[in-house]
Amino acid sequence: MTEIYETQPERTDLPLVVMPSVLQSMIEPIKAQFPALRDVARVRMFEEFTSDESVLAERVADADALLVGGYHISDDLLHTLGERSRIKCIVFCGTGVASYINLDLARTLKIRVCNAEHYGDHAVAEHTFALMLELVRRTGQLDADVKAGNWAWAGGDGLQLAGRKLGIIGLGGIGSTVAGIAKAFGMEVSAWNSHVPAEHFARTGAHPVDDLNELIAGSDVVSVHLPLNDATRGIVTAENLEHLRPGTLFINTARSEVIESGALLARLGKGDIPAGLDVFDHEPLAADDPICHVPGVVLTPHVGWRTDGAFKELTRQMIQCLTAYFAGEDYNVVVSERG
Template sequence: MTEIYETQPERTDLPLVVMPSLLQSMIEPIKAQFPALKDVARVRMYEEFTSDEAVLAERITDADALLVGGYHISDDLLNAIAERSHIRCIVFCGTGVASYINLPLAREHRIRVCNAEHYGDHAVAEHAFALMLELVRRVGALDADVKSGNWAWSGGDGLQLAGRRLGIIGLGGIGSTVAGIARGFGMQVSAWNAHVPAERFAGLDVTPVDDLGDLIAGSDVVSVHLPLNDATRGIVTAEHLARLRPGTLFINTARSEVIEPGALLARLRKGDIPAGLDVFDHEPLSADDAICAIPGVVLTPHVGWRTDGAFKELTRQMIACLTAYFAGEDYNVVVSER
């Protein structure tokens, strides 16, 4: 039986916020934020994760605002929300809301959509390095060898990050954090000079490179940190990836959609590029997906953002979006209802 957590249930004079589905890891962090909604809104939270749209639609029938915990809202569900509920504010638990909600359709329905910003800068940056380190030192395979009694490692010696050049595609909050960590590892750092203030390069001691293909061709490690929007969708092309030198490490903890469809799989199939990927064209990834059969590729299930610190900041921002909405103010508004 699904546990339902409610705050101020007796305050029927207050608007109702419903969270019909959420990740287990979010339960306690978001509960800790609910006191900020005292005398502002009551909350009804279902303590399970489901993406069943029939269940979601039933649970949000009488809601005034919706907290979205990591599931996709189809156009059909969004239309139903607009037509059959009082919901005029949707708060998404992350930055890349464009991958989960049709924003133009939300704008058409005059539904506010909010997200969270920079909550996972450190979490995702650290995960990018976890992928790099697994590729160059193969700690997981070594652990398995030792535990199986094989002390004589036969998988080849590791590689060293110090002295190698890291090319960052997307020098925003996460990319900037990655640059700082890379400096701590003794790496040289370059980044694509696309709408990035000159002072950011100077402050991070990062070399700007104007041409994306040149950045990729000149790097020992390439790490993608672009947000997904209309301007970035498919911006990394097959032609760009063709310029990866054999042995270059390719890391993507951003969004798979910033790469031209099919281009990365085709490049990795050549077998000369080690890669660490946390995001995919289709999620969840099935075991028989073609990318799972490519040697030298490390895959994780879109968990780069999931740390204790990230959850704390994420849920703080989600509740701040609601308090601003009910006060007639703006906070992290991606689509305005006005």
């Protein structure tokens, strides 16, 4: 039986916030934030993860606001929420809400959609380097070798990051944090100069490069940190990826959709580009997906953002979105219910 956690259940005079599905690792961090809603709203959280939309719809039937995390809301479910319930505010547990909710439809239905910002800058930046270091030092394979009794010196030769050139595509919060870590490693850092405020370059010390092809061609490591929106969807093209030199490391901890559909798989299929990927066109990734069988590629299941520090900041912002909504104020509003 699913555990249900409720706050102030007797306060039926207060609006109801429902979290119908939750990742196990988020349960305790978000519980710690619920006291901020005392006398503002009551909360009902179902302590299991499900993406079954019939179950989700049933659980939120009497809600005034919805907390969403880890699953997609289809257009059908969004229509149900907008037309058959009292829900006028959806708080998404993350930044890339456009990948999970049809924002144009939410706007039409006059449902406020909020997200969280910069909560995972350090978490994702650190995961970027976890992937990078795995590619250059293969610690996972070496660990397995040693435990199997194989003390193979030849298998331990790696690449050094110090002195290598890192090209960052997307010098926002995460990209800037990556630049800082890269500097500490002794790397030379450049970034694509596309819609990036000058102060980001000044703060990070990254060298601006106007042409994306030039950035890619001149880098030993290319790391993608663009947000996903209408302007960035497919912005990294197959033609851009053709400028990757053999041996260049390619990292994506942003969104797969910022790369032209099919372009990355085609480029990696040549077998000369080591890559570390945390995001994919289809998630969860199936074992028979072609990307799983490309040699020299390290894959992780979209976990770059999942750290204790990120959960703490994420849940704080989620609750602040709700307190602002019920107070008639704006906080991290992506789509306004006011049109």
